Each structure stands twice: as structure tokens, then as C-alpha cells.
Amino acid sequence: MNSTAVIAACNLVKRYGPLEVVRGIDFTVPKGQCFGLLGPNGAGKSTTMRMIMGLAEITAGELTVFGVSASEMTREVKAKIGLVPQDSNLDPDITVLENLEAFGRYFALPAAVVAERAERLLEFMQLGEKRRAPVNALSGGMKRRLTIARALIGDPELVILDEPTTGLDPQARVLIWKQLGELKKQGRTLLLTTHYMDEAQRLCDQIVIIDNGTVLDRGTPEELIARHVRGFVFEVQKPALATSATARWDQEDIGDSVLYFVDETAEFIADLPPDAVYLHRPANLEDVFLRLTGRKLREN
Known part of the structure; x- marks a missing residue:
């Protein structure tokens, strides 16, 4: 196992009864890179992500996050991770700003720290003018940007993005790509799943393509293109x-x-x-x- 990697998987296996959905995959996610985990529906991506976040038990093999076994992550280790889920789970009954402030309280941060970060993140995601708006008044692109801002409220070192731009118009996608690039410049590590190959080619430093629970190939986008097509x-x-x-x-x-x-x-x-x-x-x-x-x- 690579002790310096943010995420390291070695012969990782996940079974649900007799069904083996992850079949001995290996990969490492270096610090400060955008790493793409790509595959068609049913390839094993979501299950792998759930194991990384400690939401699914590992059947066999090894998986570490920040050098700690994913099955033994403490609250302090989990606080280093920000998650952007595929589906919106924002609170529709409160405002944009209140969504960030409420989520920030889960990290036991001082109110002043949460308030400062919330305002900064709203500006970062170009939502400052919507701070007092109800969530249901936002467009789809604004909701995705707010979900990303919420994932950053704990100042995570690792940001996991599950199809962050699905269903968005080109303008919203380009804005999110730009801000994800800024996160990388800040030294954060990004783990990305997406069905948009142009998105992966633009953002990812390294890519692993999986299908039927196994790794088909890995490399930079340029290496994969040269090798296969x-x-x-x-x-x-x-x-x-x-x-x-x-x-x-x-x-x-x-x-x-x-x-x-x-x-x-x-x-x-x-x-x-x-x-x-x-x-x-x-x-x-x-x-x-x-x-x-x-x-x-x-x-x-």
C-alpha cells in the first residue's frame, strides 16, 4: 500500500451475498490531483465510493483513506472529506446561506468561522446575490454550486464529486469546471465520477476505467488515448x-x-x-x- 496516497486500494473486493460487484481492484489517488473513477452503469463505481466513505463494509483487500483503514476512520479523518452527492439533498425549507451555516455546525466549528466560510464560499461559487433566497428558487446549476459550496464548509482536504454536472447547461458546467480547477490549485485532492468524458479529459490528472468490478486500464487521459485509439x-x-x-x-x-x-x-x-x-x-x-x-x- 502507498502510505503517501490520499486514497489507496489494493485487491479491493465487495460482495453482496453471492454477487461480487467489486473484484480485486487496485488504484491510488495522489495528493493534490484530480482522479477520475470512470465506468458504465453497474461497473462498481458507486460501491467503491461507498467503501471509500466508510458507508459500505469491505469484503476483502485493503482500502486506506489518509493512511487509515476505511473501515476504521475516525470522526477526525471523516472531517477531512467533503462529499458532493449525485442527487441534491439540500434543505428546501431554509435559505441558501442557512444551508451552509446549518451544515457547518456538524463540524463543531465556532459560529464566526462558519459565518466567514459561508460568505466566502457563496462568493467562490458565484451565489452571493442568492444568499437570502430559498433553495427552491434556485436553478439546477445554482443548486449544484450550492452543494459544492456545502461540501467545502469543513475545509476538506479530499473532495468526492459524484457526477457533479449531470443535467446542467454548458454555461453552468464550464463555471463548475473552473472552480474545481481552483480547488486543485489550493492543493485539495478531487475524486471525480462522471459520464461526461469531455469533463474527465479536461479535469483529471489520472483516470481508472472499471467495468464489471475490475480495472480495464489506467493512466493520464493522453496516455489512454494514445494506447487505445x-x-x-x-x-x-x-x-x-x-x-x-x-x-x-x-x-x-x-x-x-x-x-x-x-x-x-x-x-x-x-x-x-x-x-x-x-x-x-x-x-x-x-x-x-x-x-x-x-x-x-x-x-x-
Whole structure:
């Protein structure tokens, strides 16, 4: 185990009766980084997060948070963690400011400290003008920003973000991305789950992709892209592509078209038939995710 990591998992296993949902995964989350835990629905992400927060018992293996076993975390260790849950659980009966002040009291902080932090966090998340507004008067993006502010009221060293921008418009997402970048500059460690691959590619220093409770691969976004899909993607419409030249390129049939993953764009274009219809773009993390986990729809 890595004693200097904020989170370290070694051969981590979780079973519910005969069902094994986490199957011996390993990963470490270094201090001061944004670490992405990615996977499709049912991959084991939520269960892993619950074990990290001490909300689910570990069946086998080791899991430490700040060097302490996740099953033995004290109140002091848990106070170092801020959680942004996937679903909003703000108190709708009180104001924006009162939500922060009420949550701050759970940390046994002096009232003056809570008041100062609450005002600072409202400004940080651009909610200062809404301090006296009822929660139900906020937009979805404002509620997510308030939930992040609430997670920071205890001044945590580790912030766990479970799909923090799901359902938000582009402007709200970009604002949250900017503020998460500021948290990283402050030296905080971020653990992020998201289904938005552009979000993970933009924010994460390191990524682990899991499915069926096992690790499929890990690395920086750039390393994963280079390893699995090369630098560029051509989506070529059928049927104008059946040549012996194009057969030599790394490819994936997706029905009405074929994806080609290439490093040399000019050479590939020269191999295409003259009547080929295609789209051309840089490869991204979503290409990696789909290649590793498949394109079949997950309903659970």
C-alpha cells in the first residue's frame, strides 16, 4: 500500500451475498490531483465510493483513506472529506446561506468561522446575490454550486464529486469546471465520477476505467488515448470504403459507418476511395471509453 496516497486500494473486493460487484481492484489517488473513477452503469463505481466513505463494509483487500483503514476512520479523518452527492439533498425549507451555516455546525466549528466560510464560499461559487433566497428558487446549476459550496464548509482536504454536472447547461458546467480547477490549485485532492468524458479529459490528472468490478486500464487521459485509439478518428460512411488499402488500419464497425483510428491523416486519406464520405476529428477519451467498455446500452 502507498502510505503517501490520499486514497489507496489494493485487491479491493465487495460482495453482496453471492454477487461480487467489486473484484480485486487496485488504484491510488495522489495528493493534490484530480482522479477520475470512470465506468458504465453497474461497473462498481458507486460501491467503491461507498467503501471509500466508510458507508459500505469491505469484503476483502485493503482500502486506506489518509493512511487509515476505511473501515476504521475516525470522526477526525471523516472531517477531512467533503462529499458532493449525485442527487441534491439540500434543505428546501431554509435559505441558501442557512444551508451552509446549518451544515457547518456538524463540524463543531465556532459560529464566526462558519459565518466567514459561508460568505466566502457563496462568493467562490458565484451565489452571493442568492444568499437570502430559498433553495427552491434556485436553478439546477445554482443548486449544484450550492452543494459544492456545502461540501467545502469543513475545509476538506479530499473532495468526492459524484457526477457533479449531470443535467446542467454548458454555461453552468464550464463555471463548475473552473472552480474545481481552483480547488486543485489550493492543493485539495478531487475524486471525480462522471459520464461526461469531455469533463474527465479536461479535469483529471489520472483516470481508472472499471467495468464489471475490475480495472480495464489506467493512466493520464493522453496516455489512454494514445494506447487505445491513436491520435485521430475518421468516421467513414458505408459502403464507399471497401478497399484493400483501408483494411490495414485500426478500425471499428459501428453499423452505418466504420471508425478508423490513425496517426497519419494524410496517408489514411490517400487510401480512401474518391467517393468516400467521412468526418475527421482528434481522438478523445470517449473513444477510449467506448472501445474498452463497448457500445451496448446499460440500463441498470
